[in-house]
Structures are given as structure tokens and as C-alpha cells.
Amino acid sequence: MIPNEVVHYTTKETALEHILFEKRIRFGLLGMTNDPRETKSWFFSIEIDGITMLYPPGYEYTNSRDPRATIIKIANEVMKTEWKVFCVTKHFPSRKRQVGPDIIIEDNVFRDGFCQPRLWADYGGRHSGVCLIFDGRKLDQNIQKTLSSKKCRIFQGSVKYNDRFAISAWGINNVETGKYDAKSLVREYFFQHYESCFLTKTSNWKSENEYRWLIHSPTKKPEYVSIEGAIKGVIVGADFPRVYEGTLKALCKELNIPAGRIQWVNGKPQVELESIYSL
Numbered sequence: 001m002i003p004n005e006v007v008h009y010t011t012k013e014t015a016l017e018h019i020l021f022e023k024r025i026r027f028g029l030l031g032m033t034n035d036p037r038e039t040k041s042w043f044f045s046i047e048i049d050g051i052t053m054l055y056p057p058g059y060e061y062t063n064s065r066d067p068r069a070t071i072i073k074i075a076n077e078v079m080k081t082e083w084k085v086f087c088v089t090k091h092f093p094s095r096k097r098q099v100g101p102d103i104i105i106e107d108n109v110f111r112d113g114f115c116q117p118r119l120w121a122d123y124g125g126r127h128s129g130v131c132l133i134f135d136g137r138k139l140d141q142n143i144q145k146t147l148s149s150k151k152c153r154i155f156q157g158s159v160k161y162n163d164r165f166a167i168s169a170w171g172i173n174n175v176e177t178g179k180y181d182a183k184s185l186v187r188e189y190f191f192q193h194y195e196s197c198f199l200t201k202t203s204n205w206k207s208e209n210e211y212r213w214l215i216h217s218p219t220k221k222p223e224y225v226s227i228e229g230a231i232k233g234v235i236v237g238a239d240f241p242r243v244y245e246g247t248l249k250a251l252c253k254e255l256n257i258p259a260g261r262i263q264w265v266n267g268k269p270q271v272e273l274e275s276i277y278s279l
Contacts (some may be wrong), residue, residue, distance in 0.1 A: 002137050002156065003097065003136040004135070004213055005135060006026070006088035006089065006133075006134050006136045006159075007113040007134070008088045008089070008134065009015045009119050009122075009124040009129065009131050009132075010090070010123065010129055010130055010132070010246055011049050011125040011128075011130070011197060012125055012128060012129050012236070014039075014129075014130075014207070015132065016135070016244060016247055016248065020234070020248075020251040020255065021251060023226060023228050024224045024227055025224065025225050025227055026224055027085060027086050027215055027223040027225070028084060029080060029083070029084055029087065029220070030221065031062070031079065031081065033085065035205070036063055037201065037202070039074050042072075042075065042079070042170060042173060045170070045171040045172070046068035046171075046172050046173045047070060047171070047175060048176070049051065049175075049177050052112075052171075059222075067175075067182075071172060071175070071182050073268040074182045074183055075186040077251070077260070078183065078190065079190065079197075081220045082187070082216055082217065082219075083186070083214060083215070084214070084215050084216075084223055085213070085215075086143075086212070087212050088134065088136075088210070088212070089113040089208060089210060090210070090211050091111060091113045091115055091138075091194065092110070092112075092113075109255065109269060112269075112271070113153060113270065114133065114235045114262065115269035115271065117267070117269075118207060120237055120238075125204040125237065125238040126239050127239040128239040128240050129240065130236050130237070131234070131236075131237075132227075132231060132233075133235065134227070134230050134231055134232060135231075136244075138229055139213075139227070139230040142223050142226050142227070142230050143213055146223075146265050147215055147217075148223075151224065153215065153217075154214070155194050155198075155213075155214040156211070156213045157212065158193060158199070159199050159200070160200050160201075160213075161201055161203045161206040161212040162200060162202075162203070163202050165200050167202065168204045172185070172186070172189055187216070188247055194214060196210070199212060203223055228255065232257060233257050233259065234248065234257060234258070234259040234260075235260050236259065236260075236261050236262070236266055236276065237261075237262060238261065239262055240261065248276060253277065258277055259276040259277040260276055261275050
């Protein structure tokens, strides 16, 4: 199910000079993420004519006489150059607590996706960057409208965090000599197993509560999608330089969205959604 609302952390340069100015998001290559599971070479067990071989990490996949080596090499090339991704963070579930006969409070001050200090540090320019708020369904509509016309294959879903499955070796089976094209074979493999391949991560990333849109297109270039009608607001980090607020206001005015700043009081997030620009 597509979340009603998602957020995307980025630096002030990317937000102001590209996303908000150009009014579009960029689907970058999967091989350019910051997770070594996706940026480093994978190894596979390959079954050809009923015989299976497992190649260890570090194996040099260049032996032209070995069809298994060719398949592994092409699989890594396809994964890193043909698959693109746009990553967002979901809100965490609400956790209410009753503190009096008629008083119920939200017991999770870090519930909102834009209230995650580690994500501000890792992706939001060490608290000097920007967090963009999107309507998840409207963003999906923009993605479908733009990329389906380009004959891209589009996938999406919540990331699952499982150490055992995330670090497992992959198996490409039932390959018959002389009856396959290596690139078509591995493309179809990823289409069938995109959830385990691209929507599974180790538990170390669990706090990101990530949702992803994935696309496949044979071109090695990134793809772009309009944010107009899908973006709901902007929150800047506590250390976002005030000198850029004028630029931010102008960009938000064009998009007809509010802008605010997050502050931290004893480590507790406090957000004023319209403190910089209000509609």
C-alpha cells in the first residue's frame, strides 16, 4: 500500500538548485546508493543444465569460457546501471498514551518521518539541509504518468529489514545451454525477485523506515519526475543557513507550499510547518 505521506531528506544544494528549482525529483542509479549491499558486486549460484556452481565473493567474473561467469558479470552490470531508485521515509505508527481521564497524548515524539535525527545527520546535510514532504499517492501518479510513457518497468514497496535474507546468495536456476540470452535472463530474474533483491536490507538500516520507487530502463541515464501537485511542504534543518531563506520562500511560493524549520529542545523535535513561509 502506498503511504499517504512520505518524506525525502537531501542537502540544501540539491533541494534549492535542483528539486525545488527544477520542480522534479531524480531517480538515480541503484548502484550509487550508500549501502554496500547494492554498490558492491553480488555473487550467485548458477544452475546450467542441472549443474549448480556457487562463486565466492571476490571471484573475477571475466572467464569468457565460463557461461556462469558471464551471467554473473552481466547481472551486476544490469543491477547497477539499469535499475534506478527514489528513496523516501515513512512516518512511524502512532503510539497513544492516556495520562488522565480525558487526556491522551502521542507517546512517540519521533513518529513523524521528518523528526529523525540520524536521517538529518546522514542525508540532510548534517542538519543544514532540507526534508521534503510528499503526498505518496500523488507522487506515485506523477511517476506512473511520466515513466510509463517511456516504457519503464515501475515497482514500489516498503523495505523489509532481515539480516538473514539480505545477505543470502542469489540463485539463478534452470538455465539450459544454448537456450538463453544472458542479459534477458538476468533482467527477467530481477523482475521476478525485485522484492528480495531491492526491497530487502539488513536490520542496521531499520530506523530509516524506507519506502522505495524502483524503475528499470535499459538506458544508463537517470530519470526525472515532476513534483508539482505532489509536494506538500518543506522543512529545513536546525542549521539551515538563514541567508537561503529568501530563495526558499520564492521557490515555495511558486509551488504553493509552506516551509518551516525543525528545532531540537533537549533532543526533542519541534516543528513549525509555516515558520519560514506560509500560504
